[in-house]
Amino acid sequence: MLLSQYFLPTLKEQPLEAQIVSHGLMLRSGMIKQQAAGIYSWLPLGLKVLKNIENIIRFNMNAVGAVELLMPCVQPSNLWLESGRFNDYGKEMLKFQDRHDNNLLFGPTNEEMITDIFRSNIKSYKDLPKNLYQIQWKFRDEIRPRFGIMRGREFLMKDAYSFDIDYAGAIRSYNRMYTAYMHSFRDLGVSVVPVAADNGVIGGDLSHEFHIVADIGESTLYYDKVFNLLAEDLVGDIEELKTLYAAADDKHDPVLCPLSANELCVSKGIEVGHIFHFGTKYSKLMNAFVNDKQGNLVPVEMGSYGIGISRLVAAIIEANHDDRGIVWPEEIAPFKVSILNLNIADTKCSELSNLIYNQLQSMHIDVLYDNTDERAGIKFAIHDLIGSPWQIIIGNKNAANDLVEIKHRATAETEIISVDVAIKKVVGNLNVR
Amino acid sequence: MLLSQYFLPTLKEQPLEAQIVSHGLMLRSGMIKQQAAGIYSWLPLGLKVLKNIENIIRFNMNAVGAVELLMPCVQPSNLWLESGRFNDYGKEMLKFQDRHDNNLLFGPTNEEMITDIFRSNIKSYKDLPKNLYQIQWKFRDEIRPRFGIMRGREFLMKDAYSFDIDYAGAIRSYNRMYTAYMHSFRDLGVSVVPVAADNGVIGGDLSHEFHIVADIGESTLYYDKVFNLLAEDLVGDIEELKTLYAAADDKHDPVLCPLSANELCVSKGIEVGHIFHFGTKYSKLMNAFVNDKQGNLVPVEMGSYGIGISRLVAAIIEANHDDRGIVWPEEIAPFKVSILNLNIADTKCSELSNLIYNQLQSMHIDVLYDNTDERAGIKFAIHDLIGSPWQIIIGNKNAANDLVEIKHRATAETEIISVDVAIKKVVGNLNVR
Known part of the structure; x- marks a missing residue:
């Protein structure tokens, strides 16, 4: 799912009526x-x-x-x-x-x-x-x-x-x-x-x-x-x-x-x-x-x-x-993977993001591709909030070297690796599609 | 699905309240x-x-x-x-x-x-x-x-x-x-x-x-x-x-x-x-x-x-x-195939029926296996009524020769063939699982 086409009305602030x-x-x-x-x-x-x-x-x-x-x-x-x-x-x-x-x-x-x-x-x-x-x-x-x-x-x-x-x-x-x-x-x-x-x-x-x-x-x-x-x-x-x-x-x-x-x-x-x-x-x-x-x-x-x-x-x-948001058990996570394209104007970022998106989709993995023009900080906050078990983050510098960052939502552990290894690692760690 | 475990309360007569x-x-x-x-x-x-x-x-x-x-x-x-x-x-x-x-x-x-x-x-x-x-x-x-x-x-x-x-x-x-x-x-x-x-x-x-x-x-x-x-x-x-x-x-x-x-x-x-x-x-x-x-x-x-x-x-x-019942378009049929075991007391009938049932299930085909002890005429009527696009009928005589009958609900065409050919033919003709 492309975030630009989705309907995901997130809020920055905690609404007053929320008691729990x-x-x-x-x-x-x-x-x-x-x-x-x-x-x-x-x-x-x-x-x-x-x-x-x-x-x-x-x-x-x-x-x-x-x-x-x-x-x-x-x-x-x-x-x-x-x-x-x-x-x-x-x-x-x-x-x-x-x-x-x-x-x-x-x-x-x-x-x-x-x-x-x-x-x-x-x-x-x-x-x-x-x-x-x-x-x-x-x-x-x-x-x-x-x-x-x-x-x-x-x-x-x-x-x-x-x-x-x-x-x-x-x-x-x-x-x-x-x-x-x-x-x-x-x-x-x-x-x-x-x-x-x-x-x-x-x-x-x-x-x-x-x-x-x-x-x-x-x-x-x-x-x-x-x-x-x-x-x-x-x-x-x-x-x-x-x-x-x-x-x-x-x-x-x-x-x-x-x-x-x-x-x-x-x-x-x-x-x-x-x-x-x-x-x-x-x-x-x-x-x-x-x-x-x-x-x-x-x-x-x-x-x-x-x-x-x-x-x-x-x-x-x-x-x-x-404190950053939901940490879904993988089995019921609405999206198993979030792809964060940090610079949609950058050709290389978009190329790698699309590649990963298409590949995960072809494996029938429920993936949300953030292709919006929001800035990085907002994207990090949104995807931590909605709790996809894995994030794949594509920024200019890494992309120029054909690298991406993967982040495990529950542990916050990150790793900078090649696209192929990133896909293998994320898919290999997912028990559920 | 085994019919004996299912809940399929069919009626022989047309209920009075039915206007269409x-x-x-x-x-x-x-x-x-x-x-x-x-x-x-x-x-x-x-x-x-x-x-x-x-x-x-x-x-x-x-x-x-x-x-x-x-x-x-x-x-x-x-x-x-x-x-x-x-x-x-x-x-x-x-x-x-x-x-x-x-x-x-x-x-x-x-x-x-x-x-x-x-x-x-x-x-x-x-x-x-x-x-x-x-x-x-x-x-x-x-x-x-x-x-x-x-x-x-x-x-x-x-x-x-x-x-x-x-x-x-x-x-x-x-x-x-x-x-x-x-x-x-x-x-x-x-x-x-x-x-x-x-x-x-x-x-x-x-x-x-x-x-x-x-x-x-x-x-x-x-x-x-x-x-x-x-x-x-x-x-x-x-x-x-x-x-x-x-x-x-x-x-x-x-x-x-x-x-x-x-x-x-x-x-x-x-x-x-x-x-x-x-x-x-x-x-x-x-x-x-x-x-x-x-x-x-x-x-x-x-x-x-x-x-x-x-x-x-x-x-x-x-x-x-x-006049015999529903003829479902394959795409929406509740069961794509009905298996009619005409003699559950007969070892060979049950053996062939189980074989076919297991094989179709392993192919993720929605199949209803009639393993009840009703007589043949009632089984024919029920499965024509509920309209599964294909019926595989297993009776004593055919089973003794390792044969079964397949019936296409829409055309009522039947054929007596071996189990393997029956499965191939039914599956080959199904566009939808």
Whole structure:
């Protein structure tokens, strides 16, 4: 992408309304624009991050046999009257009437509708287990939307729903999703702590929250320091993970905690995922029964599994930034490489820049070529701010000697090398295209 | 995808509520489920088609330098008060209040919000031209939603907006989008007739509608028969295309029409795209001014460009079906190949089916393997219904001789050949993966 053709409205100053780092950085880097309290447009840079996260989560959902569908934003009230949540949900549910005075709402979650889809189509244990998921915008009318998209009203969520013939099957589905969640967060380049959780309004008896450790988190986490060292091979061993101590403040009990002081980590955490087994709550209320092997009609066992995709963007920034801007994990960086042509009037600079740009593009690497006539200092600031993992900087003096500078955003290490070596080095160090 | 793991709730009978062919076929093939009048869930098969269409359109938008962003579904009323459309839009606009009694609405279109994004960030001719687009769900509260997703209330649309410093630039942007539209429809495997159109409520002086020719269309089209023969190389020559006669009933004038009776085609058409140049209407009303080269503040020239993505699914089915079901253009088919294992209890049938399935998957071909224990007749009916362009059919007798049957859905031609030849032939005939 040529920066001259792109739409990247960056800001030099921290906007006054930004209360947390990620909010400020997302506004400054031109990722989002507020349209109303808690309601945002995702500008091109922000949308790219959102899509990258979506694709990683989609890959991991598909890998465990979950099947994607898409429910509408607007839901009829009747399903919620069946479940009893139409009035229980309170003012967070955005309700309205259409021109014929039918009661509608903007879906805050989808247990009711997916149960309706299930009961309309699946009647036998032979068609189970099933796991259906969607990636869709939700609306919760928060009383005080704040912290940018961290606590917004319109937000993007992956929500999955499992259906099993019995409790044993439901627990297998639950564990499969627990694993898929650990794999998703690993692939996103973030480390999370899964803590046992209360089920809150959804109800049921097995539930975990996934938190990203970050100073501005709303909960305090108490957990085994092993989670900080979590290696990829550990991710697979659910049973071992589940034996590790991890609890949020509401569940932590210093007396019961088996960890010694130097084994225990205490940090703030941002909740980015939540999985529930809630059994037959909705299937009984909404008449979602299936025939079991013996021909008996039994209520289907269900679970639901959410990941806050838009919130993840902010949470990842909270955990990955420095005083110059965002330091994206490579996996979700909107651009993997920035090319900074420091002198577009110089033929040699432009020639080398174009060469590198074309070569990276032909390798399908997401690259942003800064071909604007801004001065060097501004370019450095912009590309540090938007956090591309690698910068390739082309200035007059180096270019005259057929050299360019590469800079690793996270470490700020730089090197002056030939074009070929620069491309090899950057591409060789990128795990993700 | 293994059919046993998938979610494909097909119906044997035509549902009573289906008034047009595409509506019936989408319900029967398990693509959609109605949740309220004009509001649908997109089940897995339907969602795949929607995504395929999305990706083709996205590719063609990016190819002409349009940049993708995403605006929220829920909009504040204030922008619409500025443009004067909050009250003008009528009952088709779904309006509501949040818990603090702020006036909100579910966006039916986005001229106002994109103008707001533009004016907040772009101040100079140096940053023009720009073309910003999104693919997002809209809501129009139709008084009588009908024909399934053809005239639904919540619908998916690609909407693009161009910004230019002057009229000449705006016309270049308009023509670029006209070309991108012709390319998009070509890549979708459908032929369209672009007709000059009234601008209706959006206002302005240059506008075309793109119609798919189909019997159930709402407008009557009068057009040069050359459009029926439209070859790919003609697509590029906008000026030539624009000289061809094409008009919908409201604009057609038999006296002015230059075509002889045997040059003139008269058909019903379904509108699937609409492009407008509307000049400075919104920029003046909403104060979107930029500095021109001379330093004068001038209102930016705008155009808007829509494609009804969800509606396209239905329109394409109207133009591509037979009495057995859907005949997908290969480009957007949810699965390119169906594998029908007619006897899953037979070792040889399953061995060959698995072999073919694994091989096609390793080539990244979207394949549905029917590994259910349904009988042959039901499998034939289901895969004809869902319209995969190719079927590979594995039955006992052929399998015993290491043979399989391939069937081309569109022509119903079949051939009994070896596994290797079958794979080669199917893959060789697929233009799209």
